[in-house]
Amino acid sequence: MKCLNCGSEITNNLKIIEIFSLTPITPNYICNFCRQQLKPLINRDNCPRCFKPESGGICSDCQIWEKNYHKINCHQALFEYNQFIHSYFKLYKRYGDILLAKLFYQDIKSWSLKNHFDVVTYIPASPGHLKERGFDPVYELYADIFDLQNLLSKKDADKPQAQKNRLERMKTPQTFFAQPAINQLSKDQSILILDDIYTTGRTLMHAHDIFFERGFTNISTFSLSR
Template identity: 45%
Template structure:
């Protein structure tokens, strides 16, 4: 069940086009980890006024083991202090392998990391992800944090949409 998404604002820095597809293919699929820094200056410039705790959308353990790095952490770790407040449970199929309807129907796949209970008392949180497609992942993250007790406002940021 989705909880209310009022007072939610998402910002994507780029449109997800063929060039961005090629970038993510090289970065995520082929593991070109040096590409994580390509957008650092722009990310710093665009987010310099954001002073809220930043929770990143994590990879599942199997994707982390397969790639050897978390792509979202790679993109944002030099721009924000990232909090690992979410744990992604294993799923049978990745979001990128699903069509729009399948993505929207995906059941909750996050758990709250209770070591970060203090974040639930913040007035606002920023959720960061690499690509925003349907919003299902960000909305699952919000639902998980709401269920854990967060009552503040959300913003989200992705590199591409």
């Protein structure tokens, strides 16, 4: 198998117990060279609320959310945002290389097996972005791993989040509205909302509000990168 990012051959050094196990082996789509360029967030001094790396406690972002909006994060992520992640999303989202949706399959799958939720949904693409790209990048990133429910819709924004500075991101107005299926859920169910990148948390906070305002209290969020 070849790495979806660089095309190099992937060497899977399976253990004896994995070879003879009846459990299906989770496929790997990223080579060791590319993996070495990642900065995993596990076992680091991350913010306990949003997983911001090397925070040494509750980070300034989460303190702002709590002080100004009375909201507390419950977020996890896999990798620190760095140049490799930046280049990955540039190829995947901007240039539409949909095959890259599977690059982190093994990592996301491993996380999903350790974290269980009653309902899993995702941050959907706005109509404008969906038309431009031809696919929904967040949905494709997670669709083969989670049983995703389409519970949110997103309006077209004045300009993309990537083109906004930090203050503009924080002040972005609500752009989500609920799909009718949300009314069929039980209020005591645990909810997981998936996104690709957590920057200021504004997008996920807006999505969180849609559920919170309808009486849901057990709401968590997850992203590939933070």
